[in-house]
Amino acid sequence: MPLLEARPTPSPQMRLLAPLIAIGLTLAVGSLLFLSLGKSPVEAFGVFFIQPLSSGNGWSELMVKAGPLILIAQGLAVGFRARIYNIGAEGQLIMGALAGGGVAIAFDGVDAWWVLPLMVLAGALGGAVWGAIPALLRTRFNAQETLTTLMLAYVATFTLSYMVNGPWRDPEGMNFPQSILFGDPALFAPWFEGMRVNASLLIAAFASAAFWFFTSRSFLAYQLTVGGLAPAAARYAGFSADRTVWLSLVLSGLTAGLAGVGEVAGPVGQLNLNISPGYGFAAIIVAYLGRLNAIGIVLAGLLMALLYLGGEAAQVALQLPAAITGLFQGMLLFFLLGADVFVDYRLKPRPKPAYA
């Protein structure tokens, strides 16, 4: 017997409040977790959420982490609105990083202004191509993009591993699986001395503005949304389903590829196996936490970045395992999905025996 029944009119306020409720529940369960580990929740949350923001460098790191998350999530949200589930942004990020990094390696030693723009372009292209493959598979063979994007993420990971273990391995890197360190022409220059925040943040900021305009004003985004909400209505209106698939996957691949370049031409500075701490997957949570809305995604991206930083701080200050970051991300997504269910549904009252 189903325990839930649909609400006649889901409240729009509650839909916007759901992320806040999810954050609240995550903090509450997090407190229990810290208590059971014998840590004071107050101290732990201080380490998690306050300490990382108590220095200029902390804010810089926040931006460094929020940039790629926001950038990827903006692209993903377009597809998610159309119910095209690209869950392999991590792979598109890696392919973007590989393409951009390849340019950096090829033009190593060339001191010209165009190296970095060329890398950005190559990275965008690399991600877009990696997103186009599932689009082709979906439109030609009706292969579910949920599966193909995820599988291609693994292909990308192994391609990266092959490249940094083989052709692009730094000859002087003592056999570490990593490429040469990129020269200055192939790097975004840091804005502040000793901090890692750099101009790649502008790409995320510009993308957020562009996606806000695109989703709120363009007819194309309207068509994507209709395709997601009511596929039969999209067909009835004559909107192309294939175009929706292509646009969603190529666009989200492109933003993920840009984020990949931003990493290798920024904080990482080379190709190695740790260019992304799972940004491509975490961005899925960011997109939903931000209600697939461009402004919401900016806020959600900042929160998720703080979770990354807090997780690192917790490892150092509280001797907690690295899994703590993933745990908090997971709880956040779990409670958000749970809260969303209760926006649309409510518990059914137990059936009372009406007549005996």
Added chain:
Amino acid sequence: MSTPPPPFSGPPDGLPRLELTGITKRYPSVVANDGIHLKVAPGEIHAVLGENGAGKSTLMKIIYGAVQADAGQIQWNGREVVIANPSEARRLGIGMVFQHFSLFETLTVVENIALALDEPFDLKGLAARVSEVSQRYGLPLDPQRLVYSLSVGERQRVEIVRCLLQAPQLLILDEPTSVLTPQAVQKLFETLRRLSSEGVSILYISHKLHEIQSLCHSATVMRGGKVTGTATPSRETPASLARMMIGRELPVCAVPAFTGEATPVLSVRGLSHIPDDPFGTALKDIALEVRRGEILGIAGISGNGQAELLAALSGETTGPAGTVSLAGTPVGHLDAGRRRAQGLAFVPEERLGRGAVPPMSLADNATLSAHGQGLVKRGLLRPKAAWAFAKTCIERFDVRCGGPGAAARSLSGGNLQKFIVGREIMQQPIAMVVAQPTWGVDVGAAAFLRQTLIDLSRSGVAILVISEELEELFEICDRIAVLAEGRLSEAVPKQQTNAEKIGLQMSGLFADAHATDREPAHAAA
């Protein structure tokens, strides 16, 4: 059609088979049943009459145990009972034939029946019983046929035979004739009368007044979840029953003559189509022509190629260019959006999810098909223009709603249909295709919609209407064709045909040329 019902000879002072007292069922947004009283004697054929949404189906589900009432009592043969679920209902002797069948298409008749019976699995013995019961009640049925090869009428027989195998004392039929030809309806009535004479009580749910007058001994009329009256149908007139059902007189449409030049606008030639869906219906060499100023009706029972023909007309499926033309231009290869740009409007059968996006506002839903009316400029939405368009549509077509910002799904079926029809008309089409224009729409809105279509056609638009409701087609159409088994008969002026002839054609018997390749009559027939 109007054989008078046999005089009812049930025991006048005996125990009622079923008696409901004060049955109430509340849903979050509506009270579906509000203190319902109902009494059915053994062998009585009792009509439950009411419009869509009157609460008939909910009441039947309560009797069948599929839904639990919030309050009220059920007495069964004089004993108070709680019917917790359908299997308990079946044990008491209550059978129900649903409006929408629940059969597995890839299984045989007898396998389907075996699945629904609460008894040990014995296909051989069951097949024999199926044959026996189907013979006795004049419901020819071959137990070994696969269900997908059965017509809708035959599928209904499967459901009825399934109920009869359990020797029910009460049989509930929910709108059983909505999928049947007039001839099949007469067959069904014979069966029901025989059951009645054997003492089986029948609850017959319908909104078709003439059927109730010819079949039922008594009637309970419902409106808005309440009982508004009880009647002996043979002593009433359709008008008096309608008054009880809708609370006022049945509205009548005015059909003026068209005085302009009747040039062809929408024409279809040699349209054949094999559907992707293995259980879809292939279209076979369809030809039709709709002229300015007329309404062409296509009668037939859903599942005979209606969905496929509509999609081929609207452009949701495309084919060779020459198969469909609009004002002489071939458009068969164009998608729905391009055909609309050439002046073809389309009102689909499914309003929510196809004709409109349920959670979007009416203003946003205006943009869905009317984006060519200045609602989009250089790739950008113009929300103000969409709002104004929706507002005009709401006012012009009497859409009762919370304004252009109201979500499509918050509207009643009739009001949403008015909005969709209005939206299409405001794009000033030269031809319009409408599917089931008044399906699930209350009588007042239905009359408004029919008059709107007639007026639109008389302004020079070519209109094609596909409907299961024969009366509706005879009321609004100028010519009527029949779609059966994927073939379309020649359209005939409605004065030259009648329900009987159309009914024969619906069974697929309209042309000798086609008779040879029809499926052979099945064994038990």
